[in-house]
Amino acid sequence: MRLSLCPRGTISTVQPRLLGLDFGSRRIGVAVSDSLGLTAQPVLTLVRKNAKQDLKSLGRLLRKFGCSAIVLGNPIYMSGDVSPQATRTHAFAESLREAFSLPVHLWDERLTSAEAHRHLHVAGRPLSEHREVVDQVAAVLILQSFLDAHRPHEESYNQE
Numbered sequence: 001m002r003l004s005l006c007p008r009g010t011i012s013t014v015q016p017r018l019l020g021l022d023f024g025s026r027r028i029g030v031a032v033s034d035s036l037g038l039t040a041q042p043v044l045t046l047v048r049k050n051a052k053q054d055l056k057s058l059g060r061l062l063r064k065f066g067c068s069a070i071v072l073g074n075p076i077y078m079s080g081d082v083s084p085q086a087t088r089t090h091a092f093a094e095s096l097r098e099a100f101s102l103p104v105h106l107w108d109e110r111l112t113s114a115e116a117h118r119h120l121h122v123a124g125r126p127l128s129e130h131r132e133v134v135d136q137v138a139a140v141l142i143l144q145s146f147l148d149a150h151r152p153h154e155e156s157y158n159q160e
Helices: 051-065 084-100 112-122 127-150
Strands: 002-005 011-014 017-023 027-033 040-047 067-074 104-108
Touching: 017 051, 017 084, 017 127, 027 051, 027 127, 040 051, 040 127, 051 067, 051 084, 067 084, 067 127, 084 104, 104 127, 112 127
Parallel strands: 017 067, 067 104
Antiparallel strands: 002 011, 017 027, 027 040
């Protein structure tokens, strides 16, 4: 954690940034946290080529945004059982740890793809355009959920 001087001389806490990933067999949705660790923003959808190229591309993004950890969606079944895609995701998480020596947090992603499609529908995006961005939106939802769960609980400012 770093402190930085903001306008009017106030001090703000700058959090290390996190990279959020929605890992799929053909695409990886990518999101990044803001410098305060409050919100997740979409970055891009990485079309997968092979493991080496995927890691190279993710390494560039980690460096570009100065990320200190990765949050990876964990696609477990609604029952909590491990799905075949979750098994592949766990192997990918291990590849990320080995390649970048960074913490990789597996985070429950149940229903994020459906929620991402709902957000896009509400935003007026035609279904034909969803494929281009749905993985990014899912990555944002995964990372935002992680950020919200790990945010320190603030005491009320209205205490008398």
